[in-house]
Amino acid sequence: MVEKPEPGASPERFSTEINRDVPVAAPGEFEPLALGSKLRVWPPVLLAPMAGVTNPPFRSLCREFGAPLCVSEMITARAWLRGNELTHLLASSSEDERPRSFQIYSADPDEVREFVKRIAPGIDHIDLNFGCPVPKVTRAGGGSAIPLKPRLLARILRAAVGAAGETPITIKVRMGASNELSTWRDSGRVAHEEGAAAICLHGRTAAQLYSGDANWDVIGELVEASKIPVLGNGDIWECWDALRMMRATGCAGVVVGRACLGRPWLFRELAQVFNGQEPGPPPTVGDIIPIMADHATRLMDFFGPELGMRQMRKWGVWYTKGFHGSSAVRESLVRVTNLEDMLSALSKLNQEEPFPERALRANRAKGSRKQKVVLPEGYLDDLNDDTPPKGPISEAELAAWDKALGGG
Numbered sequence: 001m002v003e004k005p006e007p008g009a010s011p012e013r014f015s016t017e018i019n020r021d022v023p024v025a026a027p028g029e030f031e032p033l034a035l036g037s038k039l040r041v042w043p044p045v046l047l048a049p050m051a052g053v054t055n056p057p058f059r060s061l062c063r064e065f066g067a068p069l070c071v072s073e074m075i076t077a078r079a080w081l082r083g084n085e086l087t088h089l090l091a092s093s094s095e096d097e098r099p100r101s102f103q104i105y106s107a108d109p110d111e112v113r114e115f116v117k118r119i120a121p122g123i124d125h126i127d128l129n130f131g132c133p134v135p136k137v138t139r140a141g142g143g144s145a146i147p148l149k150p151r152l153l154a155r156i157l158r159a160a161v162g163a164a165g166e167t168p169i170t171i172k173v174r175m176g177a178s179n180e181l182s183t184w185r186d187s188g189r190v191a192h193e194e195g196a197a198a199i200c201l202h203g204r205t206a207a208q209l210y211s212g213d214a215n216w217d218v219i220g221e222l223v224e225a226s227k228i229p230v231l232g233n234g235d236i237w238e239c240w241d242a243l244r245m246m247r248a249t250g251c252a253g254v255v256v257g258r259a260c261l262g263r264p265w266l267f268r269e270l271a272q273v274f275n276g277q278e279p280g281p282p283p284t285v286g287d288i289i290p291i292m293a294d295h296a297t298r299l300m301d302f303f304g305p306e307l308g309m310r311q312m313r314k315w316g317v318w319y320t321k322g323f324h325g326s327s328a329v330r331e332s333l334v335r336v337t338n339l340e341d342m343l344s345a346l347s348k349l350n351q352e353e354p355f356p357e358r359a360l361r362a363n364r365a366k367g368s369r370k371q372k373v374v375l376p377e378g379y380l381d382d383l384n385d386d387t388p389p390k391g392p393i394s395e396a397e398l399a400a401w402d403k404a405l406g407g408g
């Protein structure tokens with residue numbers, strides 16, 4: 001059943017499959033996630049890398065709600081090595097950010113080696129992105145095209161692990177380019193052979209983008225096949241889903257993406273259920289407004305007042321999703337230029353209304369589109385080839401990066 005959108009709202013699909021018939025964690029039921037010899041993550045929950053989202057201000061907010069490991073948005077190695085100013089800003093973190101976790105995007109082992117060598121000393125965890133489904137990237141042999149060539153994947157990972165010293169390296173992959181071009185088994189094998197500390201599997205193919213349900217069965221199959229910890233990713237919408245995924249698949253930790261867009265307190269609920277406590281009642285509008293003001297202030301401190309408030313516009317849409325009368329308020333929120341206007345728009349909402357249950361599982365970004373994955377001509381002819389993609393990839397990488405920054 002799909003709930004009717006409120007009058008005037010653009011049609012949104014709300015899943016009603018809410019399963020809260022899940023006991024909180026029993027003492028000792030789950031262990032801290034071990035990444036390498038030093039890093040221990042409790043609860044075993046990561047904030048997923050999200051371009052245009054997991055910047056330093058949002059990571060700091062999530063940390064305050066108890067997120068123990070917050071991965072940066074993908075940082076394009078080439079752009080960073082070329083000294084791109086915005087890339088360097090996004091690759092920065094506050095002095096007190098601990099642990100510091102960084103996602104790298106590159107298809108070139110030499111570039112990865114150089115980048116990791118330079119950043120690893122100040123970083124506690126590095127993730128490599130092999131799941132990007134953006135057509136410009138896969139068409140040039142990057143992102144989720146890379147695991148189709150396991151020897152190339154191995155070369156890139158080897159370069160990172162070799163340069164990282166004690167900093168644990170993980171990889172993040174999808175199930176494959178498409179159902180026909182499945183790569184997760186090879187990725188799991190390569191991750192182990194080349195010394196990755198863990199592998200994160202998003203239970204979708206690149207062709208699926210963000211559509212359909214994430215396939216948790218495949219996450220469970222990878223757990224069985226893998227000799228290193230597996231992090232499960234896809235469709236953790238509520239704290240209960242994290243427990244369900246860990247129990248169903250045996251994965252060592254979960255990675256939370258879209259659910260926390262406009263719901264950073266989800267990490268408090270996750271910490272509660274993993275520590276054996278029932279989560280508190282959902283926040284009301286009156287509780288959420290100060291969180292939004294705090295978020296906007298952090299964005300303005302980091303990006304400057306103008307860009308910070310412009311960034312806050314999309315967050316305003318996510319924070320208010322599903323509240324009564326919110327579609328009218330959102331019309332103002334997508335135009336706000338300062339904090340006062342944002343607060344004035346929010347004052348029109350019923351301050352007592354609790355966070356709507358029907359919005360818990362509402363897709364906050366990326367929609368339900370699918371795609372045909374485009375690969376370079378002849379790409380599948382020699383899957384043993386380990387030559388990094390050359391030429392157009394640099395443009396593609398940078399374009400993907402720009403697009404990701406502008407989007408979200």
Ligand SMILES: Cc1cc2nc3c(=O)[nH]c(=O)nc-3n(C[C@H](O)[C@H](O)[C@H](O)COP(=O)(O)O)c2cc1C
Pocket residue numbers: 048049050051052053073074103129130131132172202214233234235236255256257258259365366408
């Ligand atoms: C706005 C947005 C940006 C994303 N950017 C990245 C990224 O930079 N690197 C990456 O590995 N995955 C990225 N992803 C994918 C997420 O990390 C995650 O794998 C995906 O959203 C599935 O998890 P979820 O169902 O919990 O959202 C992005 C997803 C969204 C919604």
